[in-house]
Amino acid sequence: MWINSNLDRITAKDVVILANNRQVLAFKKTYQLQKGTSQLPKVFSWKQYLLNTWGIINFQPSTRLISNIESRVLIAQSMSHLGQKVECRLLDEVIKNYDYCKAHLISLNELQQSHFDTSELFSAWIQDYQKNKLKQGLIDINDLSTLIINNDIKMTKPYIYGFKTLTPEQSQFLNTIGYQVLEHRQLDDSHANKTFKTTQDEIKSAAQWAKKIHASNPSKQIVVVSPKINELHYQFKSIFDQVFHDTLNETGQKSYNISLGLSLDQYPLIQHLLLILKLSSQLQKNRIETTTFNTVITSPYIASAKNEQSARALLVNKVLSLSTTNFKLGRVKEKLSSCPVLEQILNTICDDQNTPQQSHDQWLLSFNNHLQSWGFATDRVLNSSEYQLFKKYQQTSLGLNLLSQYSQSVNVHQALEDLKNWLSQVMFQAQSAKTPIQILGSLEAEGLYFDEAWVLGMTNDFLPSPLNSPRFIPFDIATNHQIPRSNYELIAQDAKDTLTNLMGLSDNVVFSYAQTHNENEQQSSPLIEFSNAVEAPTKSKITHVKTETLNDSQAPELSNKSISGGVSTLKDQMACAFKGFSHRLNTQHFNAPHIGLSRIEQGNIIHKVLEKIYQQILSLEQLLSYNDKDLTALIASSIDQELSTHSKSNFIKVERNRLLELVSKFIQSEKQRDEFKIISTEQEMQVNVAGLIFDVRLDRTDEMENGNRIIFDYKIGKTSVSDWCGDTIKDPQLPIYVLSNKTQGVCFIELASDKITYKGLSKDKDSLPKQSNKKTACSQWDEQLSIWQEKISKASLDFQQGEAQVLPTKNACEYCEYDSLCRVNK
Numbered sequence: 036m037w038i039n040s041n042l043d044r045i046t047a048k049d050v051v052i053l054a055n056n057r058q059v060l061a062f063k064k065t066y067q068l069q070k071g072t073s074q075l076p077k078v079f080s081w082k083q084y085l086l087n088t089w090g091i092i093n094f095q096p097s098t099r100l101i102s103n104i105e106s107r108v109l110i111a112q113s114m115s116h117l118g119q120k121v122e123c124r125l126l127d128e129v130i131k132n133y134d135y136c137k138a139h140l141i142s143l144n145e146l147q148q149s150h151f152d153t154s155e156l157f158s159a160w161i162q163d164y165q166k167n168k169l170k171q172g173l174i175d176i177n178d179l180s181t182l183i184i185n186n187d188i189k190m191t192k193p194y195i196y197g198f199k200t201l202t203p204e205q206s207q208f209l210n211t212i213g214y215q216v217l218e219h220r221q222l223d224d225s226h227a228n229k230t231f232k233t234t235q236d237e238i239k240s241a242a243q244w245a246k247k248i249h250a251s252n253p254s255k256q257i258v259v260v261s262p263k264i265n266e267l268h269y270q271f272k273s274i275f276d277q278v279f280h281d282t283l284n285e286t287g288q289k290s291y292n293i294s295l296g297l298s299l300d301q302y303p304l305i306q307h308l309l310l311i312l313k314l315s316s317q318l319q320k321n322r323i324e325t326t327t328f329n330t331v332i333t334s335p336y337i338a339s340a341k342n343e344q345s346a347r348a349l350l351v352n353k354v355l356s357l358s359t360t361n362f363k364l365g366r367v368k369e370k371l372s373s374c375p376v377l378e379q380i381l382n383t384i385c386d387d388q389n390t391p392q393q394s395h396d397q398w399l400l401s402f403n404n405h406l407q408s409w410g411f412a413t414d415r416v417l418n419s420s421e422y423q424l425f426k427k428y429q430q431t432s433l434g435l436n437l438l439s440q441y442s443q444s445v446n447v448h449q450a451l452e453d454l455k456n457w458l459s460q461v462m463f464q465a466q467s468a469k470t471p472i473q474i475l476g477s478l479e480a481e482g483l484y485f486d487e488a489w490v491l492g493m494t495n496d497f498l499p500s501p502l503n504s505p506r507f508i509p510f511d512i513a514t515n516h517q518i519p520r521s522n523y524e525l526i527a528q529d530a531k532d533t534l535t536n537l538m539g540l541s542d543n544v545v546f547s548y549a550q551t552h553n554e555n556e557q558q559s560s561p562l563i564e565f566s567n568a569v570e571a572p573t574k575s576k577i578t579h580v581k582t583e584t585l586n587d588s589q590a591p592e593l594s595n596k597s598i599s600g601g602v603s604t605l606k607d608q609m610a611c612a613f614k615g616f617s618h619r620l621n622t623q624h625f626n627a628p629h630i631g632l633s634r635i636e637q638g639n640i641i642h643k644v645l646e647k648i649y650q651q652i653l654s655l656e657q658l659l660s661y662n663d664k665d666l667t668a669l670i671a672s673s674i675d676q677e678l679s680t681h682s683k684s685n686f687i688k689v690e691r692n693r694l695l696e697l698v699s700k701f702i703q704s705e706k707q708r709d710e711f712k713i714i715s716t717e718q719e720m721q722v723n724v725a726g727l728i729f730d731v732r733l734d735r736t737d738e739m740e741n742g743n744r745i746i747f748d749y750k751i752g753k754t755s756v757s758d759w760c761g762d763t764i765k766d767p768q769l770p771i772y773v774l775s776n777k778t779q780g781v782c783f784i785e786l787a788s789d790k791i792t793y794k795g796l797s798k799d800k801d802s803l804p805k806q807s808n809k810k811t812a813c814s815q816w817d818e819q820l821s822i823w824q825e826k827i828s829k830a831s832l833d834f835q836q837g838e839a840q841v842l843p844t845k846n847a848c849e850y851c852e853y854d855s856l857c858r859v860n861k
Contacts, residue, residue: 036256036473037065039484039539040196040217047074051217052084054197057294057479059083062196065484081205084193085179092186098172104460105437106130106175108453112441113163119156123456132507133161137177138202139516141508149509157507171440180208197482199532203516224538228565229547234492236572237549238271241489242278243573244545245291245472248487255486257472258540262497264295264476271474286420286465291472294479296464299431300455304424307334308411309455315405316447318384321363325354325628328362332377338410339376346373355625358633383408391446395438398450402432420465431461481536488541493548498560499530534562590616590837601722601729602768608830608838609763610847615830616839617853624852631686638751640677640690641786642734644698645749646717647673649735654712658705670698697786704791708804710740722775725831733772743779743802745795746772754783756794759823760813763844767830770823779816 038053038061045051045066053059059078066075079087089100101109110129111121119125135141143161146154168174174182184207195209196217231237241259248257261267271293276282279290299305307330314331317323329351334340340347353370354362364381371378387408389401412425434457435450445453475483477490477497503520505513513521520526538544548559550569559565598604600618608615626633632640648669652658661669674694678687714736721730735747748769758765759781769781780797782804793804798816813819841857848859 036061036258037068037484038062038196038217038482039220039222040065041220042066042069042217045076045194045217047076048191049076050084050191050193051076051078052193052195052214053078053080054199054482055479056080056083057475058197058482061483081198082176085176085183088183088190089179092183092188098174100179101168101173101175102434102437103176104434104457105173105441107460108438108441109167109173110160110164113167114160117159117163119160123459128506129157129160132157132505134177135505135508135513135518136161138204139518140203140207141512141516145512146508149512151509153507154509180204184208184211199481199536200519200529219539222539222542225542226538226544226546228563229545229570230559230565230568231547231549231570232551232572234267234549234552235270235274236570237491237547238267238274239278240570240573241491241545241547242275244489245487246278249290249472253471255471257487258480258483258485258489259472259474260477260480260488260490260537260540261474262477262492264293264474268293268295268297275474285418287468289468290470291474292467292470293474294464295476296462299424299428299458299461299463302424302463304336304412304421305428305458307331307336308406308428309451309458310334311337311409311411312402312405312451312454315384315409316451318364318381319388321385322361323364325357325360325362329354332374335414336412337377338380338414340414343374343376347377350374350377352623352625356623358626358628360628360630380409389447392444393450394444395435395442395450395453398445398447399432399435399454401447402450402454423465424463427461427463428458431458477533477537480540481533483540485541487543488537489545489547490537490540491547491549493546493560493563493565495558495560498533498562499526500533502526530562588612588838588840590619590839592837593619593835596726596835597728599729601724601727602731602771604729604834605724605727605771605827605830606765606767607847608834609767609826609844610765611841611843611851611857612833612838613841613857614843614847614851614853615834616837617856631684632681632690634751637690638749641694641698641751642717642749643677644670644673644694645701645735647676648698648702649713649716652713655705655708655710658702666702667699670702671695674698693788697788701784701786701791704804709801711737714738714744720775722771724771724774725828725835727831727835731772731775733776736776736778739802741799741802743797743799744776745780745782745797745802746776746778747782747784748772749784749786751786754785754794756783756796756811756813759796760811760819764823764826767823767827771827774820774824774827 036057038058042065051062053062059080062078063075066073086100107126107130110133111126114121114126114129136143136146143158146158149155190212192213192215193209194215194217198205201209229237229240231240245257245259248255259271261271264271275291275293276284276289281289281291300309310327310331311334314323314327317327331337332347332350333344350367350370350373353367357366364385371381384405387404390397393401412421417425432454435454438453438457473485500520502523503513503518504510505518505521508518510521514525517525520529537546546563546565547570548557548565550557598618604615604618607618626635651669652661674691678691678694681687715733716735718733718736719730720733721728733746734749737745737747739745746769754766759767759770764770769783772778773781779799780795780802782793782795782797785792785794793806795803795806796811796813796816796819797803814822841859843851843859848854
């Protein structure tokens with residue numbers, strides 16, 4: 036990586052200003068290449084030059100230069116002070132427009148006189164910011180060029196290189212002190228053009244191209260340039276790792292270097308750190324988020340992560356079983372005893388109560404104490420990248436101390452938000468290897484020179500670039516002050532200059548574009564003519580091996596014939612033998628956290644309410660003896676008694692009203708039935724199905740006037756009698772009940788808000804409440820009993836004998852949670 040210029044006339048006494056830091060590195064390499072061990076001149080990027088010059092002028096500072104992040108904080112405060120709700124994207128736009136105003140010499144008065152509301156508002160924010168700076172004796176980097184010019188000192192006339200277009204501010208400054216331009220060496224404009232089907236094909240071809248050149252000549256400097264390096268960062272990293280076999284290598288050992296690291300808050304180590312601090316504050320309030328807790332206790336960065344790994348995984352299961360978004364620590368205390376180190380950490384954090392309102396520097400001290408209590412980054416040795424990252428965090432977090440100067444006491448939520456925002460403004464890239472293969476963005480690549488270059492993404496949304504419309508600067512002002520790409524003439528000139536710079540990357544440049552990106556069609560840049568011929572994707576050299584098949588559908592015979600969840604086990608065994616076998620794995624399933632009451636909770640509540648009612652009402656005669664007032668009171672009392680076990684909320688109030696209406700409607704339908712007596716409610720019993728023993732609970736058993744006994748089952752969802760019949764018994768629950776109890780009928784009671792429905796099958800059809808006459812595939816009662824007995828017994832024996840074929844029936848996979856084991860594509 037060099038610059039493309041002759042440096043013969045540059046001496047050690049000269050000053051050279053370049054457009055960016057990467058060009059500074061390239062200049063130093065070029066100077067050493069052309070002049071050997073000669074002493075380097077003073078070389079700076081534009082911002083480095085301003086900072087260095089100001090440091091010389093302001094050797095006894097009466098004002099303090101603030102960082103970009105401090106400037107961001109002060110601008111946000113000015114916006115808040117003037118009644119604006121500050122959001123990150125809005126603040127980014129304000130800062131971008133402020134930089135435009137300074138770089139293009141746009142005065143705030145000019146914006147105010149434009150009579151645009153947004154411009155006037157922006158001017159008010161920046162004026163307030165300027166007043167605050169003046170009041171506190173502060174300046175920012177945008178003030179430096181004017182301050183330096185106003186100081187009457189003699190300055191060395193610098194050389195400049197790599198600036199595509201000087202801003203008005205830069206022109207004013209350089210014209211004042213005088214400057215010379217280091218000219219680019221002219222290159223041939225010959226180049227190769229390639230068209231690819233997809234972005235992935237394009238990146239992979241570039242990676243293989245770079246690898247091939249490097250293998251033939253390791254000393255060659257190679258660059259791959261992408262205008263979308265930020266968006267495609269992970270895709271580049273993944274593909275280049277595969278091509279160069281660098282997947283397991285750390286950043287400092289990879290065969291290539293990819294520029295533009297991520298902001299600190301995007302790295303997993305920092306994300307875990309922030310979650311640890313967030314959980315610490317939740318522990319002290321004893322209102323813990325489920326997702327935060329589970330992520331933190333399984334983090335590899337906290338104390339005893341490895342030693343207590345299994346116990347903490349079981350603790351996660353316990354938390355998931357709560358099926359809630361938030362919980363109190365006491366609800367998992369029992370499981371914590373198996374994680375003694377974690378338990379001690381949690382107790383320490385809970386006991387270390389902080390003052391609700393503190394200054395930022397006090398919060399930083401508290402955060403550091405919390406991290407120490409968690410044993411952060413102590414359970415294992417950090418790799419090189421993680422170590423550099425943690426060191427960078429420690430340096431950056433000190434910025435919270437600076438915030439103490441600008442704000443009074445804040446709560447922990449605000450302090451954590453400020454820390455996260457501070458980290459989000461700092462870019463980090465682990466120290467890379469000294470490799471000749473560079474992956475760069477288009478802006479930072481301009482002005483550099485390599486032996487070989489490939490520029491990807493040459494689409495019409497890159498060159499020419501889209502129109503740039505600053506949100507707070509009117510179009511005419513932006514155009515008059517030459518803000519980049521603010522009109523079509525500037526866009527055309529910028530595109531031409533960019534293409535010239537990209538062609539100057541090397542004597543051998545390849546340009547390419549992909550016809551599709553993320554399934555969206557793309558067009559090539561009109562500035563370069565591409566062939567319609569699409570490059571064939573390079574195939575990896577893979578030796579295909581014949582697939583081996585192993586028939587492993589027979590599990591060992593079941594030794595313990597007593598199981599839990601017998602009904603669901605046999606239901607799954609009949610739907611898919613493997614699904615039934617999966618019950619033997621004893622895996623736990625957890626309901627997703629929900630707001631209010633889940634359908635399962637609603638079903639359990641209505642079962643218990645009806646149990647309470649029918650413990651007092653034992654027959655139709657007794658039911659009819661109740662007057663409306665007493666019956667309503669009984670229903671309301673049963674509902675209130677059951678809902679009292681749930682925490683009070685508006686959801687519970689709504690559920691009470693719903694239940695009152697639903698149960699009342701059901702009781703009215705019960706009054707329309709023929710004579711019946713309640714034999715049992717919520718009866719628990721043990722059943723034996725072909726040797727398989729399990730417990731069941733019968734919602735309700737009634738004896739009819741003719742002596743027949745009917746098992747009723749309450750359902751709050753849709754049911755179908757057809758599920759009992761047909762080739763496969765889709766719902767064997769009630770058939771199992773009737774075979775085990777020798778009753779003369781079974782019936783679903785559908786409890787829906789619009790109507791109450793009875794759906795059943797019995798020996799004597801008059802024994803059932805009135806129901807629809809919809810035909811089913813069921814046989815006559817005695818014959819149907821024999822069919823049930825045969826099919827359910829077979830399912831039981833298949834389960835006991837270990838039958839586990841993956842042969843799902845229709846819809847068997849719909850709600851199955853074992854697809855990761857059987858690998859059936861749902």
